[in-house]
Amino acid sequence: MKHPVDAHVGKRIRHRRWMVGMTQQQLAERVGIKFQQIQKYETGMNRVSASRLFEIAQAMEVPVGHFFEGCAGDAPPEEAQDILGDKEAMELVRAYYAMPENQRRRLFDLARVLSEGVA
Secondary structure (H helix, E strand, O other), X not given: OOOHHHHHXXXXXXXXXXXXXXXXXXXXXXXXXXXXXXXXXXXXXXXXXHHHHHHHHHHOOOOHHHHHOOOHHHOXXXXXXXXXXXXXXXXXHHHHHHOOHHHHHHHHHHHHHHHHOOO
């Protein structure tokens, strides 16, 4: 049976890997394991050891605490959890952060203006 924390950490690994455009194979190679093990971590079927989580965090350039954000009492609002599960929304976020800062600001301003007419 999956422990909720293991499932949460696995989801955060998957989301971060996806956001940086890394495949399971690439992450596995960076930490010296098989990609099937990454699959098991991401589904929460296998628990990630502290040392392995440290290596994964280094490979994806985030602090270890990143994988625990939103866990238990620190949970984000339900809407935020839904957005993380929406592939289109995640693609949009990744594309947004791939843009130079000045273009991001202009796109953000445009989106704000366009959303004012929606309610």
